[in-house]
Amino acid sequence: MKPKVILTRKLSDSVETRMRELFDAELSSDDQPLSAEQLVEVMQRADVLVPTVTDKIDAEMLEQAGANLKLIASFGTGVDHIDLHAAKAKGVTVTNTPGVLTEDTADVAMALILSVPRRIMEGDVRARSGEWTGWSPTGMLGHRINGKRLGIIGMGQIGQAIARRARGFGMSIHYHNRKAVHPSIEAELEATFWEDLDEMLRRMDIVSVNCPSTGATEGLLSAERLALMPNHAYLVNTARGEIVDEAALAEILKTGGIAGAGLDVYQNEPDIPYTLKDLKNVVLLPHIGSATIEGRHAMGDKVIINIQAFLDGHTPPDRVVAAMVS
Numbered sequence: 001m002k003p004k005v006i007l008t009r010k011l012s013d014s015v016e017t018r019m020r021e022l023f024d025a026e027l028s029s030d031d032q033p034l035s036a037e038q039l040v041e042v043m044q045r046a047d048v049l050v051p052t053v054t055d056k057i058d059a060e061m062l063e064q065a066g067a068n069l070k071l072i073a074s075f076g077t078g079v080d081h082i083d084l085h086a087a088k089a090k091g092v093t094v095t096n097t098p099g100v101l102t103e104d105t106a107d108v109a110m111a112l113i114l115s116v117p118r119r120i121m122e123g124d125v126r127a128r129s130g131e132w133t134g135w136s137p138t139g140m141l142g143h144r145i146n147g148k149r150l151g152i153i154g155m156g157q158i159g160q161a162i163a164r165r166a167r168g169f170g171m172s173i174h175y176h177n178r179k180a181v182h183p184s185i186e187a188e189l190e191a192t193f194w195e196d197l198d199e200m201l202r203r204m205d206i207v208s209v210n211c212p213s214t215g216a217t218e219g220l221l222s223a224e225r226l227a228l229m230p231n232h233a234y235l236v237n238t239a240r241g242e243i244v245d246e247a248a249l250a251e252i253l254k255t256g257g258i259a260g261a262g263l264d265v266y267q268n269e270p271d272i273p274y275t276l277k278d279l280k281n282v283v284l285l286p287h288i289g290s291a292t293i294e295g296r297h298a299m300g301d302k303v304i305i306n307i308q309a310f311l312d313g314h315t316p317p318d319r320v321v322a323a324m325v326s
């Protein structure tokens with residue numbers, strides 16, 4: 001008997017084919033996000049669940065999961081959509097797919113870092129609109145990237161990958177993290193560690209959010225903290241919407257408290273508030289940080305390796321939560 005592995009969303013064809021070879025895989029036929037009721041229903045039948053960021057799995061839902069559910073092999077790096085304490089208590093191991101979407105997410109963060117100060121999206125709209133009357137010395141002026149200070153909140157793999165790119169663009173690297181990174185990485189990036197986030201925010205030209213969303217980081221960029229940023233500063237968020245107070249951000253952008261923002265993530269995806277959509281000094285992307293064909297294959301491979309290792313009785317390489325042994 002092959003183990004029942006249920007996928008909540010459509011994955012790459014090659015990943016799904018391999019899943020069907022190895023497991024009794026139940027695929028998503030319509031790629032529609034599951035409702036809470038549907039998720040509970042599949043958790044009652046599955047040995048292994050493969051959810052994504054669009055599946056919010058809370059304690060109440062885990063409580064109703066079937067006794068066979070032993071592994072949640074999430075397709076993605078962030079695990080904030082799963083109540084990890086409840087999973088552990090229920091005896092469910094949780095894995096993720098770190099590492100394979102680092103470079104792709106860093107590319108999108110860098111694209112936003114370039115796009116907002118240089119008004120790239122506005123330029124595209126103007127070029128197509130027929131309203132462009134030709135080059136002018138004062139037309140579409142933005143701000144220079146070279147020589148600016150980049151403050152990275154969360155200096156993990158993605159934060160470091162952004163720092164490497166930003167150095168190539170002549171930016172100086174600053175970061176806030178729970179603790180300083182290894183001195184060799186600090187030396188390589190010529191990075192300055194700020195233990196006090198507030199102090200860092202006061203001095204940066206561009207701030208990039210790259211920490212995971214946890215109890216400790218939710219609402220980290222509150223109205224008060226956003227107000228510390230200089231008027232000329234820009235904010236880029238490719239991590240999680242929950243880390244930034246979205247309503248406060250829209251307000252501060254509107255009133256010129258900061259100069260602009262580039263966002264790939266939102267508090268209540270797929271809803272993006274009109275207060276943000278109405279602003280010209282904001283570039284909005286639909287959570288595409290890791291959306292490359294190569295990345296999706298690699299994420300799928302990682303999910304398969306985690307499931308196979310777990311089923312073979314080994315510690316899965318990307319274990320986030322070890323089930324509590326009762």
Ligand code: 8YV
Nearest residue numbers: 052053075076077078289290
């Ligand atoms: C993923 C992400 O594509 O991995 C993450 O944490 O935010 C995304 O870029 C998504 O999580 C897929 O579940």
